[in-house]
Amino acid sequence: PARAVTNGRWKLIHHLPVGDTAAQIQLFDLENDPDERHDLAQRPKHKALRDDLLAELTQWRVRTADPLLDEAVLRQLGQIPLQPQQVVAPWYTPR
Secondary structure, three states: OEEEEEOOOEEEEEEOOEOOEOOEEEEEEOOOOOOOOOOOOOOHHHHHHHHHHHHHHHHHHHHOOOHHHOHHHHHHHHOOOOOHHHHHOOOOOOO
């Protein structure tokens, strides 16, 4: 699961940690990269912007009581099998 915020020009996506998957932050300049092909999150010159957008997103998640703020909920999501045959039946094969 992910949460995102934009200020019009910039878009930050926070991919939440689930199971063995670590959290990931992506940052895109929608004015110069509308197709979101170039992740700028790790560039030092965008650190302040990334931190500000992440703080704004976190405040929004708290204000709206985002259930995925609860680590127990994220742990439960990590236990859901990603393969449909594991959910339906071991012999099921999706077409």
